[in-house]
Amino acid sequence: MKQRILLIACISLMLTATPVFAVEPALMTPDEIVFIDRARDGTMVLLSGEAIGEDLHADSSHRWVNVLGDSLAVGVYMTNDEAARITTYGDHTHEGARVEVFGMLNIGCDQHGGEFDVHAEQVSVLIEGQPTERPIAPWKGVAAAAFFVVGLVEWRLLRHLRERRLA
Numbered sequence: 550m551k552q553r554i555l556l557i558a559c560i561s562l563m564l565t566a567t568p569v570f571a572v573e574p575a576l577m578t579p580d581e582i583v584f585i586d587r588a589r590d591g592t593m594v595l596l597s598g599e600a601i602g603e604d605l606h607a608d609s610s611h612r613w614v615n616v617l618g619d620s621l622a623v624g625v626y627m628t629n630d631e632a633a634r635i636t637t638y639g640d641h642t643h644e645g646a647r648v649e650v651f652g653m654l655n656i657g658c659d660q661h662g663g664e665f666d667v668h669a670e671q672v673s674v675l676i677e678g679q680p681t682e683r684p685i686a687p688w689k690g691v692a693a694a695a696f697f698v699v700g701l702v703e704w705r706l707l708r709h710l711r712e713r714r715l716a
Contacts, residue, residue, distance in 0.1 A: 579618035582654065582667070587601075590656040594625065596685040597649045597668060600678070604632040616648060625650050627669035635715070637678025647676040 575656040605613040612632035615622040639645025652669040
């Protein structure tokens with residue numbers, strides 16, 4: 550009788566316990582993902598960053614989106630529908646949408662010629678992108694004018710030396 554009760558208790562504990570693999574991975578940036586332990590190949594990761602450039606055609610039902618961290622970007626392979634939710638990509642006139650990607654990390658993806666990528670299972674747009682103003686710094690105009698004058702003087706000097714040699 551005690552053995553049956555113990556067996557029933559063990560089975561009920563196993564059914565109600567949360568499995569270890571159900572724990573969601575920690576949020577990472579593309580910079581952290583690039584330097585991740587190689588043993589994590591094929592595991593699920595949670596990635597957050599700015600969508601940059603543009604979405605690129607991968608195949609008939611998938612797109613590539615580059616997600617930028619502080620200094621590095623990671624290519625994310627996602628469905629056309631997921632990519633369509635990203636409306637603004639970062640460039641010199643826009644701040645791209647902040648996205649969160651849950652997907653499988655591939656250190657050397659067999660499907661994509663050994664490339665480092667993340668295959669998205671779920672993509673969330675956290676913050677929509679927006680236009681940014683980047684006014685031209687006045688010192689850049691002064692530097693450009695100075696370099697133009699130096700180039701013009703060098704050109705005239707070269708021309709003068711060639712004329713002297715021919716004469």
